[in-house]
Amino acid sequence: MTETTSLAVAMIGLGSMGLGMAKSLLASGHTVSGYDVTASATAALGDLGARACTSPADAAKGAQIAVVVVVNAAQTEAVLFGDNGIVPAMVPGGVVISCATMAPDAVRALAERCSQRDIHYLDAPMSGGAARAGTGELTFMASGSPHAFAVARPALDAMAGKVYELGETPGIGASFKIVNQLLAGVHIAAACEAITFASKLGLDIDKVYEVITASAGNSWMFENRVPHILEGDYAPKSAVNIFTKDLGIVSDIGRTETFPLPIAASALQLFLATAAAGMGRDDDASPARLIAQITGINLPQAKEH
Amino acid sequence: MTETTSLAVAMIGLGSMGLGMAKSLLASGHTVSGYDVTASATAALGDLGARACTSPADAAKGAQIAVVVVVNAAQTEAVLFGDNGIVPAMVPGGVVISCATMAPDAVRALAERCSQRDIHYLDAPMSGGAARAGTGELTFMASGSPHAFAVARPALDAMAGKVYELGETPGIGASFKIVNQLLAGVHIAAACEAITFASKLGLDIDKVYEVITASAGNSWMFENRVPHILEGDYAPKSAVNIFTKDLGIVSDIGRTETFPLPIAASALQLFLATAAAGMGRDDDASPARLIAQITGINLPQAKEH
Numbered sequence: 001m002t003e004t005t006s007l008a009v010a011m012i013g014l015g016s017m018g019l020g021m022a023k024s025l026l027a028s029g030h031t032v033s034g035y036d037v038t039a040s041a042t043a044a045l046g047d048l049g050a051r052a053c054t055s056p057a058d059a060a061k062g063a064q065i066a067v068v069v070v071v072n073a074a075q076t077e078a079v080l081f082g083d084n085g086i087v088p089a090m091v092p093g094g095v096v097i098s099c100a101t102m103a104p105d106a107v108r109a110l111a112e113r114c115s116q117r118d119i120h121y122l123d124a125p126m127s128g129g130a131a132r133a134g135t136g137e138l139t140f141m142a143s144g145s146p147h148a149f150a151v152a153r154p155a156l157d158a159m160a161g162k163v164y165e166l167g168e169t170p171g172i173g174a175s176f177k178i179v180n181q182l183l184a185g186v187h188i189a190a191a192c193e194a195i196t197f198a199s200k201l202g203l204d205i206d207k208v209y210e211v212i213t214a215s216a217g218n219s220w221m222f223e224n225r226v227p228h229i230l231e232g233d234y235a236p237k238s239a240v241n242i243f244t245k246d247l248g249i250v251s252d253i254g255r256t257e258t259f260p261l262p263i264a265a266s267a268l269q270l271f272l273a274t275a276a277a278g279m280g281r282d283d284d285a286s287p288a289r290l291i292a293q294i295t296g297i298n299l300p301q302a303k304e305h
Numbered sequence: 306m307t308e309t310t311s312l313a314v315a316m317i318g319l320g321s322m323g324l325g326m327a328k329s330l331l332a333s334g335h336t337v338s339g340y341d342v343t344a345s346a347t348a349a350l351g352d353l354g355a356r357a358c359t360s361p362a363d364a365a366k367g368a369q370i371a372v373v374v375v376v377n378a379a380q381t382e383a384v385l386f387g388d389n390g391i392v393p394a395m396v397p398g399g400v401v402i403s404c405a406t407m408a409p410d411a412v413r414a415l416a417e418r419c420s421q422r423d424i425h426y427l428d429a430p431m432s433g434g435a436a437r438a439g440t441g442e443l444t445f446m447a448s449g450s451p452h453a454f455a456v457a458r459p460a461l462d463a464m465a466g467k468v469y470e471l472g473e474t475p476g477i478g479a480s481f482k483i484v485n486q487l488l489a490g491v492h493i494a495a496a497c498e499a500i501t502f503a504s505k506l507g508l509d510i511d512k513v514y515e516v517i518t519a520s521a522g523n524s525w526m527f528e529n530r531v532p533h534i535l536e537g538d539y540a541p542k543s544a545v546n547i548f549t550k551d552l553g554i555v556s557d558i559g560r561t562e563t564f565p566l567p568i569a570a571s572a573l574q575l576f577l578a579t580a581a582a583g584m585g586r587d588d589d590a591s592p593a594r595l596i597a598q599i600t601g602i603n604l605p606q607a608k609e610h
C-alpha cells in the first residue's frame with residue numbers, strides 16, 4: 001500500500017469513457033500510460049500528455065493501478081491474461097479497477113485468477129456518461145478488499161463524484177450494476193414505447209415530454225433519452241448493442257438462477273429487434289425509430305450521423 | 306361565466322382523493338356540497354362543514370362546478386347521466402371537472418352528451434396522491450374549452466399545484482394521462498422485478514434502494530414505491546386494481562389503434578397475476594410479494610393492514 005497520492009496508472013480502453021477518465025487522472029496529478037486496440041485512440045491519449053503504449057503489458061509496466069474500461073467480460077479477460085496482458089506486468093500488490101459491466105460470476109472468476117498472481121481486483125462498474133468521465137464525476141458501484149480500495153483510492157477520487165463501497169467481495173459491484181441496467185433498459189424501452197404511442201394518439205410529443213418529466217411517469221432515462229428522439233439525434237451516446245449485451249446478462253442470470261424476469265425480457269426483445277433492423281450501433285433511443293417504422297407514425301426526422 | 310371567485314361546487318366521489326380535494330376547496334372559501342355512494346364518506350364531508358347530500362343530483366343542485374372523482378368511465382357516466390345524475394341538476398353553462406382516468410373515446414362521448422345539455426366538460430385527470438389532494442397541490446392534465454377553463458379556474462386553483470392546459474378538446478387530457486399511466490405501470494412492475502431480483506442475487510435491498518435512486522436506473526415510481534416493499538407496507542395508497550384498469554385501457558387502445566405495446570402488455574400481465582393471487586385491493590407494490598412467493602425469496606415481512 002502506497003502513501004503517495006500520485007500514482008502510476010495504466011488505462012486500458014480509450015473510448016469516450018476511458019479517454020475522459022485518463023483526463024481526470026492527469027488533472028489530479030497522476031502519471032498515466034495507456035493503450036487501446038484502435039491506434040487513433042491511443043494517439044489521442046498521447047496528445048493529452050500521457051504515455052501512449054504499444055500493448056496492454058507495455059502500459060501496465062510498473063503500474064500500481066490499472067483501469068480497464070472495455071466492453072465486456074471477454075475483452076476484460078483478454079486485457080488481463082491474454083497475449084501481452086497486464087497482470088504479469090503490474091507491480092505485485094497492485095490493483096485492477098475493472099469497469100466493464102459483466103456477470104457477477106465472471107467477475108469472481110477473474111478476481112480469483114488475479115489473486116493467484118498477487119494482484120487485487122476492484123469490481124467497479126460505473127454509471128455516468130462520457131461528459132462526466134471527463135470531469136471526474138462518475139459514479140462507481142464498487143466492491144473489493146479493503147486493501148484494493150485503499151490502494152485505488154486516489155485514482156477513484158480523481159475519476160469519481162461518488163464511490164459506493166458495496167462489500168469486500170468482487171461480484172457485488174457487478175450485481176448492483178446489473179440491477180441498475182435491468183431498470184435502465186426497461187425504462188428506455190418504455191420511454192420509446194410511450195412516446196411513439198403518444199404520437200399515435202395525436203399528442204404534441206414535446207408537450208408530452210414536459211408533462212411527463214414533471215409527473216409520476218418520469219424516469220431518469222425518460223428524461224435523458226427522449227430528447228434524442230425529439231431532436232432526431234441517434235448518434236450513439238450509448239448504443240443499442242450495450243443493452244442487448246446488458247439485458248442479455250440479466251436474462252442469462254435469470255435462467256441460471258431460475259428467476260423469471262418478464263419485464264426485462266420484453267425490453268431485451270425490443271432492443272434485439274432494433275439491432276436486427278440495423279440500428280445496433282446507433283443511440284439506445286433507437287427502438288423509438290423501429291416502432292415508428294413499423295407503425296407508420298412520424299417522429300422528428302433523424303439527422304445524419 | 307362568473308366573476309366571483311367563491312363558487313358553489315359539487316364534489317361527487319369522496320374517497321381519499323375526493324375528500325382531500327373538498328378540503329382544499331373549502332380552505333379557499335368555496336361552498337361545497339358532496340355525495341358518495343358510501344354513507345360514511347358522505348358523512349365525513351359533513352364533518353368538514355360542507356353540505357352532505359343524499360344523491361349526486363342533490364349535491365349538484367344549483368352548482369356552477371361539479372368535480373367528479375370516481376374510478377372509471379362507467380361510474381362517471383352514472384354520476385353524470387344515471388338516476389339522480391348531476392347534469393340535469395346543474396346551472397346551465399356550468400362545468401363538470403371529470404378526474405377519473407379513462408379512455409379518450411369515452412371522454413369525448415361524455416363531453417358531447419354534456420354539451421347537448423349546455424354543460425361544459427373539462428377533461429381533467431390528475432396526478433398526485435391523497436396527501437397532495439388535501440393540501441391543494443395536485444397536478445391536472447386538462448383539456449377543454451376556454452369557457453370551461455375560465456369558469457373552473459378558481460376551483461382548479463384551489464385544488465392544484467399545477468394545471469397543464471393541453472388543448473381545447475376533451476380527450477387530450479385523458480390521452481396524456483394514459484401515456485403517464487403506461488409509464489407509471491411499467492415502472493412499478495420493473496421496480497418489483499428488479500428489487501426481488503436484487504434480493505435473489507444476495508444484495509442488501511436497502512442499499513440497492515440507496516444506490517439506484519442516485520443512479521440512471523431510477524424512476525419516480527421506483528423511488529416512491531420500493532419503500533413500501535422495504536417496510537412491508539401493502540396498505541393501499543394506490544391499489545393493484547387501479548393498474549389492471551389503467552393498463553387495461555392502454556391495452557384496449559393499442560388493439561383499437563393497431564399499435565403494439567409489448568412492454569406495457571408485460572406489466573399488465575404482472576398486475577393481473579398479482580390481482581389473481583388475491584392482492585388486487587392491496588398496494589400496487591404488491592407484484593413484489595407475488596414474485597417473492599413464486600421464487601421463494603424473503604422480502605421484509607408484510608405488516609397486517
